Amino acid sequence: MLNQTSTNAPFDPAALHVPAELDASLRERQAWISPKFLYDPLGSRLFEAICELPEYYPTRTEASIFDLHGAEIARTVGEGATLIDLGAGNCAKAASLFPLLRPRQYVPVDISAEFLIDAVARLQQRFREIEMRPVGMDFSRDGWDLPDFVREDRRLFFYPGSSIGNFTPGEAHEFLQRVRARCGHDGGLLIGIDLAKDHAVLDAAYDDALGVTAAFNLNVLNHVNRLLGANFDIRQWRHRGFYNAALGRIEMHLEAKSAQTVSWQGGRRHFEAGECIHTENSYKYRVGSAVRLLEQAGFAATRVWTDQREWFAVIHARAVAH
Numbered sequence: 001m002l003n004q005t006s007t008n009a010p011f012d013p014a015a016l017h018v019p020a021e022l023d024a025s026l027r028e029r030q031a032w033i034s035p036k037f038l039y040d041p042l043g044s045r046l047f048e049a050i051c052e053l054p055e056y057y058p059t060r061t062e063a064s065i066f067d068l069h070g071a072e073i074a075r076t077v078g079e080g081a082t083l084i085d086l087g088a089g090n091c092a093k094a095a096s097l098f099p100l101l102r103p104r105q106y107v108p109v110d111i112s113a114e115f116l117i118d119a120v121a122r123l124q125q126r127f128r129e130i131e132m133r134p135v136g137m138d139f140s141r142d143g144w145d146l147p148d149f150v151r152e153d154r155r156l157f158f159y160p161g162s163s164i165g166n167f168t169p170g171e172a173h174e175f176l177q178r179v180r181a182r183c184g185h186d187g188g189l190l191i192g193i194d195l196a197k198d199h200a201v202l203d204a205a206y207d208d209a210l211g212v213t214a215a216f217n218l219n220v221l222n223h224v225n226r227l228l229g230a231n232f233d234i235r236q237w238r239h240r241g242f243y244n245a246a247l248g249r250i251e252m253h254l255e256a257k258s259a260q261t262v263s264w265q266g267g268r269r270h271f272e273a274g275e276c277i278h279t280e281n282s283y284k285y286r287v288g289s290a291v292r293l294l295e296q297a298g299f300a301a302t303r304v305w306t307d308q309r310e311w312f313a314v315i316h317a318r319a320v321a322h
Contacts, residue, residue, distance in 0.1 A: 035280040040223040046216040055204040061312040074100035081156040155187035162194035165282040176297030183319035206241035214239035230264035252280040
């Protein structure tokens with residue numbers, strides 16, 4: 001149950017490093033903003049809207065895999081696990097699996113703590129029998145760890161939605177190693193991975209006709225303004241989303257419409273017209289390369305499920321004993 005002491009997500013000491021992290025990334029030759037900063041409360045809600053768009057296939061394609069293979073997935077991973085939902089957002093994906101997985105404890109983790117707490121409070125009303133302990137934390141940083149109240153037995157990390165694609169392959173390897181180290185001797189990982197496909201499908205998914213993805217991307221500047229005391233004017237920036245075939249990834253950028261100087265507490269930078277800030281990558285994998293990535297990080301991929309078009313994969317990977 002969600003008890004009184006767990007309604008506030010635990011404080012994340014890494015939050016103290018946010019201003020320095022943003023300051024450093026904005027000063028680099030190619031300015032960039034980590035995609036984790038896309039998810040303030042408004043950004044999280046905009047991403048919910050993106051998932052409803054006809055162009056954005058990943059969410060519904062992944063959901064179709066769970067609908068079709070849910071019972072088999074449940075038999076593979078087993079019931080009664082400690083379900084640790086990385087990047088939980090509104091918790092809807094994990095909640096759809098509760099009737100099948102029947103977790104003993106549910107630990108949703110998200111950088112947007114305020115949004116997460118509200119989502120868990122609503123979810124607890126539907127599943128009163130499950131202990132729910134939200135954690136507000138930036139798990140993309142090295143050195144993160146889970147609070148002591150997280151059960152150590154049968155940990156199943158849940159990382160859906162192809163978020164692993166936000167990391168470069170090298171970063172993904174290091175991140176998965178960190179997850180493996182926290183699995184314990186009998187844990188595992190249930191992960192969603194977006195697969196390589198036609199460029200036109202990918203381009204449309206990250207630059208939709210309604211402009212919701214553009215609003216999502218531009219909103220990161222509002223978030224940076226609050227975090228850094230910056231003065232970005234979002235009216236002077238435009239969204240760019242496209243597939244980079246050479247690197248096998250979708251890229252999102254914000255392009256300056258005009259020459260401008262942006263200031264923030266302790267820093268400033270001049271941007272020329274057309275200069276970009278890189279905000280997100282989304283690498284696309286083939287099944288074989290995804291399995292190798294997991295194996296190299298200390299997992300054994302026990303099962304792979306895909307949709308009929310093989311646009312998306314859900315993989316259960318068991319932690320290999322050291």
